[in-house]
Amino acid sequence: MELATEVAGITFKNPVLTASGTFGYGREAAELYDLSLLGGVMVKGVSREPWSGNPPIRIARAPGGMLNAIGLQNPGLEHFLTVDLPFLRDYDTKVIVNVVDHDEEGFLAVVRGVDGQRGVAAIELNISCPNVADGLLFSQDPDRAAGLVAKVRQATRLPLIVKISPNVTDPVGLGRACAQAGADALSAINTVLGMAIDVERRRPVIANRTGGLSGPAVKPVGLRIVYDLARALDIPVIGMGGIESGRDALEYLMAGARAVAVGTAVFRDPLAPPRIIGELERELEAAGFASVGEAWAAANPDARRRTQDA
Amino acid sequence: MELATEVAGITFKNPVLTASGTFGYGREAAELYDLSLLGGVMVKGVSREPWSGNPPIRIARAPGGMLNAIGLQNPGLEHFLTVDLPFLRDYDTKVIVNVVDHDEEGFLAVVRGVDGQRGVAAIELNISCPNVADGLLFSQDPDRAAGLVAKVRQATRLPLIVKISPNVTDPVGLGRACAQAGADALSAINTVLGMAIDVERRRPVIANRTGGLSGPAVKPVGLRIVYDLARALDIPVIGMGGIESGRDALEYLMAGARAVAVGTAVFRDPLAPPRIIGELERELEAAGFASVGEAWAAANPDARRRTQDA
Amino acid sequence: MRPQDVRVVERLQPAPDCVELVLEFPQDEEPEPGQFYMLSAGDGRDTYLPRPLSFFRTFSPRRMSFLFRVVGPGTAALGRLRPRDRLQAMGPLGHGFPLPERPLRAALVGGGVGVPPLWSLGRALRQRGCEVIALIGARTRFGLLGQAELQGLGIEVRTATDDGSRGHHGPVTDLLGETGADAVVACGPEPMLRAVQAFAERTRLQDTYLALEAAMACGYGVCLGCAVERKSPDPELGAYGTYARVCREGPVFRWDEVKL
Amino acid sequence: MRPQDVRVVERLQPAPDCVELVLEFPQDEEPEPGQFYMLSAGDGRDTYLPRPLSFFRTFSPRRMSFLFRVVGPGTAALGRLRPRDRLQAMGPLGHGFPLPERPLRAALVGGGVGVPPLWSLGRALRQRGCEVIALIGARTRFGLLGQAELQGLGIEVRTATDDGSRGHHGPVTDLLGETGADAVVACGPEPMLRAVQAFAERTRLQDTYLALEAAMACGYGVCLGCAVERKSPDPELGAYGTYARVCREGPVFRWDEVKL
Ligand SMILES: Cc1cc2nc3c(=O)[nH]c(=O)nc-3n(C[C@H](O)[C@H](O)[C@H](O)COP(=O)(O)OP(=O)(O)OC[C@H]3O[C@@H](n4cnc5c(N)ncnc54)[C@H](O)[C@@H]3O)c2cc1C
Ligand SMILES: Cc1cc2nc3c(=O)[nH]c(=O)nc-3n(C[C@H](O)[C@H](O)[C@H](O)COP(=O)(O)OP(=O)(O)OC[C@H]3O[C@@H](n4cnc5c(N)ncnc54)[C@H](O)[C@@H]3O)c2cc1C
Ligand SMILES: Cc1cc2nc3c(=O)[nH]c(=O)nc-3n(C[C@H](O)[C@H](O)[C@H](O)COP(=O)(O)O)c2cc1C
Ligand SMILES: Cc1cc2nc3c(=O)[nH]c(=O)nc-3n(C[C@H](O)[C@H](O)[C@H](O)COP(=O)(O)O)c2cc1C
Numbered sequence A, B: 001m002e003l004a005t006e007v008a009g010i011t012f013k014n015p016v017l018t019a020s021g022t023f024g025y026g027r028e029a030a031e032l033y034d035l036s037l038l039g040g041v042m043v044k045g046v047s048r049e050p051w052s053g054n055p056p057i058r059i060a061r062a063p064g065g066m067l068n069a070i071g072l073q074n075p076g077l078e079h080f081l082t083v084d085l086p087f088l089r090d091y092d093t094k095v096i097v098n099v100v101d102h103d104e105e106g107f108l109a110v111v112r113g114v115d116g117q118r119g120v121a122a123i124e125l126n127i128s129c130p131n132v133a134d135g136l137l138f139s140q141d142p143d144r145a146a147g148l149v150a151k152v153r154q155a156t157r158l159p160l161i162v163k164i165s166p167n168v169t170d171p172v173g174l175g176r177a178c179a180q181a182g183a184d185a186l187s188a189i190n191t192v193l194g195m196a197i198d199v200e201r202r203r204p205v206i207a208n209r210t211g212g213l214s215g216p217a218v219k220p221v222g223l224r225i226v227y228d229l230a231r232a233l234d235i236p237v238i239g240m241g242g243i244e245s246g247r248d249a250l251e252y253l254m255a256g257a258r259a260v261a262v263g264t265a266v267f268r269d270p271l272a273p274p275r276i277i278g279e280l281e282r283e284l285e286a287a288g289f290a291s292v293g294e295a296w297a298a299a300n301p302d303a304r305r306r307t308q309d310a
Numbered sequence C, D: 001m002r003p004q005d006v007r008v009v010e011r012l013q014p015a016p017d018c019v020e021l022v023l024e025f026p027q028d029e030e031p032e033p034g035q036f037y038m039l040s041a042g043d044g045r046d047t048y049l050p051r052p053l054s055f056f057r058t059f060s061p062r063r064m065s066f067l068f069r070v071v072g073p074g075t076a077a078l079g080r081l082r083p084r085d086r087l088q089a090m091g092p093l094g095h096g097f098p099l100p101e102r103p104l105r106a107a108l109v110g111g112g113v114g115v116p117p118l119w120s121l122g123r124a125l126r127q128r129g130c131e132v133i134a135l136i137g138a139r140t141r142f143g144l145l146g147q148a149e150l151q152g153l154g155i156e157v158r159t160a161t162d163d164g165s166r167g168h169h170g171p172v173t174d175l176l177g178e179t180g181a182d183a184v185v186a187c188g189p190e191p192m193l194r195a196v197q198a199f200a201e202r203t204r205l206q207d208t209y210l211a212l213e214a215a216m217a218c219g220y221g222v223c224l225g226c227a228v229e230r231k232s233p234d235p236e237l238g239a240y241g242t243y244a245r246v247c248r249e250g251p252v253f254r255w256d257e258v259k260l
């Protein structure tokens, strides 16, 4: 079974990545298994300066998933470059740096800092975090998003992935604007804005009030957006949202994702990413596919037609 | 326990309604229990002419819920007025007519037809159905929504409820535009756009490709939107999305809903609406509330402050 | 039709991927042949909706069984149930088979797990003095279900398999011609039902009935999820008449009522 | 720390709303007092995430118990488990209590279901020749947990209840002053921990440790959900140092490390 897949010029040994923010910088999972098994690692969002994140409570249960409002607590660019990246460099896997900040200047500073560093395979621009005050700023307006992407495009030669928010009227329009501004790939989806109410304390469970919904509950939303993006746009999509089995991963590939990422599932099963790689191999075979490329967009004829792969 | 609640000048004996499209016109549920138990009934969408709905498959399972793309199959205005409304009139409950059509003319024709009919308590404008080609037309642009609402406002004296889509960047902006154009209340949420992939058939499960996600999976999304609407706007909100217990109903009331509607839960438990009324009474008491009014927005201090009820 | 809390009393496994659950109902049940129940099992990841299943055998007024193939999360959850487990059942639902006024010669055609509704129908027909012959088809001989149970009612059973491992080598509908039946009743996968429909069209055998399946959310008529296209819609209803509800107007339709 | 498949061997109900589950692990486990496990039970409506629970008693290298109060869907699902049921357990996780070099006099303060980590700690302290006294508090006498189990270790137990129905009438922390302890270890609801913190501040009893709780998603450090504010953050870390992870840097903190 050929598991390798290419996204934005990067060849992943298999299409299973870990999603940003549910894997830290890999240190904890490395206590459990060899990170070199993974197709890739999307690290927790990195900002120019260290960020404290939101006050607790940051987590709430939800039907078929969870809500979080971590608020992008992270040690900042310098710590990432001196401590976290060197740790990940030792593994034979593709490291994608999730970049976040409050404004263009911040984004650009992180991108410039990461550019040219050994062991960085690509940048993922997180313009879709619902849990910081200005997190959705760039997502809500395709022009602003495109403006940021264009500037970042000039600041680096690294492959550029833009993470798409599901909390917008027109994710395809947003993706198109990013593609035209120079994005090499898209990732979708970030979390879905939600809330939980604590009846006893008479307030939202989460201190930040709203949080981002993730886990199986959002899988249909992720599949829909990946399908629509793959159908309408020429750049590849990394799919995520509720993947917890090889079957889920296959559904995303068939919807039009070139690779997938596993997020919330690692909380329930820390071994989910390597398990899913094995399951995916069996699911591909059972479904009659000889490679990840064959499964790609198999349920999305418009996408296949457009790329003339079909 | 005082269960009565007022929305847009209508007094509901209790805050539990049935949601549109999961209850038909009441005939089937009436075989199981007395519809007079219900606070209200929101009927299946009614269009000017009869509609066929979408071809099958219309339904797919989803984690913590389901997807549907019924496509608003309905017998049309005349049948509703001559067959369905007379049936519902015999019950002591408030009948809210969910109105849908392709364009302003259609909407207005249904509204005019319903206006002045005995036994109609209010109109709910369904501008948020994701399962018909132009279903989200009016939701995607607050100005268009406001234009429609203003015209409908002139065509009827019935209380006017507008149903809000979760598939937009800014549900509050949409709600505000509708309020300013004359809506008396809002209902939220309609279903969340999603998709399921059928691995064996190599295509989306649903013939219409995408469908609307409903059930517990969307409860956090519904709570978030109801909270935000109640916080920002002066008109009342009827909350829905994933309610299947008295506890869920109470969470919606505390988030800022004046009443709630039960949808998908009736597929799993046809007796859910009357059961939830009983459960809600006990939950209110356990949480220390003496009435639905006291529970209203108890977790949403901004909403209470604004209305000076607090 | 009512929702009720039922108990598993026995679990059989007639084929590797098939389960027969015997359930005990709190009250006497009198479903008609062809009716079905919505069964809920757990609120696991993909089992929020209940699943429609035809009842198979009735053992006493409060005991009946359901026979199903495990094909996905719903049937898997039901298949994991063990004696003494409880679950919700809503029913009986839908319209069953019309029973004949006078004795006749009936052929029952069952494909795969299409056999459950035929057992109770076969019994009712036998009680009315009908001659009944059952044609059972499957991919391989391991998939042939309900043979012994039908024979126990005094019904002659003929079999067909796609791979020829038992009985006729080919579709079970090939056997229809030889039965000389005055009435045909079929339940099974769509291609089989289409073949039966074509047979009725060719032979003009009006008394041909099909028990359909469809993806269902509610099972009792409120969701409009279970649409099947009508062959000759009521013009009074306009476009609304395009589709019938399998759960309410069906699941049993006369061959010329629906487009498959 | 590793995920594993464990089996329920016994289920006890020490109080109406409390359950003690004895679990059998596939391999020898050697958790330190104060460490915890993430337990998953089912994928029902609100139990997608596993729940953190301190281990309570250890019976053999592969058998230990968990004692918890049923407060929501996660603990309810765990409470429904019966002998022979299986579940996932991930652990042992976090940093436990530091054990003293030399024998000393320790007071263990447990509020409500805060008692589990104190049992194994009490045993370890006794094995090291410490004098141990346990102060157990609850709302009413029915909520007093673990008394017999602690006494079984040769530990003197004093009790306090909010309603005065047993022992001291008032918060259990009122009893701290009389113990003359060199070290205090506390686990329980936040107001109780705050009172212990205040006691340590007042008496300058540096060897005061608190076992914290927090809403957790992962339990092993990757989600950053379990934030607790640090009292004196490492200036090197900048704003990133504002919060510590209860699951990784904790759940046990010295009294002066965290803001409650
Ligand atoms: C009136 C009636 C009577 C019936 N009687 C019987 C009976 O007696 N015995 C019996 O064995 N069966 C019977 N069935 C069929 C039975 O209801 C289905 O097999 C069952 O509902 C399947 O549920 P599942 O969760 O196990 O499988 P699902 O996976 O839900 O369904 C199986 C197929 O549906 C598709 N599918 C649906 N939703 C999704 C999704 N979200 N993602 C991916 N694929 C999806 C796929 O093609 C899949 O292979 C009956 C059906 C009806 C309508
Ligand atoms: C390290 C550690 C060790 C622990 N050890 C023990 C132990 O030994 N014994 C023990 O009994 N407990 C222990 N706990 C606490 C235990 O983990 C919680 O009681 C448990 O997680 C609650 O889960 P639940 O689903 O039953 O209740 P939940 O309902 O999830 O949580 C209870 C409370 O959380 C709030 N809440 C969270 N999410 C929501 C939501 N979405 N909607 C509404 N309200 C919400 C509410 O205030 C609710 O009353 C420990 C916790 C930690 C961190
Ligand atoms: C606790 C948590 C933290 C997250 N942090 C980030 C982040 O730092 N950057 C980012 O782009 N996405 C972040 N996400 C979003 C995930 O990467 C992913 O897009 C989303 O959770 C959907 O996938 P899932 O359902 O598999 O978790 C976070 C998600 C969770 C649950
Ligand atoms: C099968 C189905 C049909 C629906 N039809 C309509 C409709 O005709 N008009 C409408 O406004 N909403 C319709 N809805 C949306 C529901 O009224 C409700 O807003 C939504 O399902 C969320 O609530 P729930 O999670 O309780 O189902 C439909 C929902 C379902 C599941």
Ligand code: FES
Binding pocket: C215, C216, C217, C218, C219, C220, C221, C222, C223, C224, C225, C226, C245, C246, C247, C248
């Ligand atoms: S299944 Fe709901 S109408 Fe038939």
Ligand code: FES
Binding pocket: D215, D216, D217, D218, D219, D220, D221, D222, D223, D224, D225, D226, D245, D246, D247, D248
């Ligand atoms: S619970 Fe995830 S980091 Fe602590």
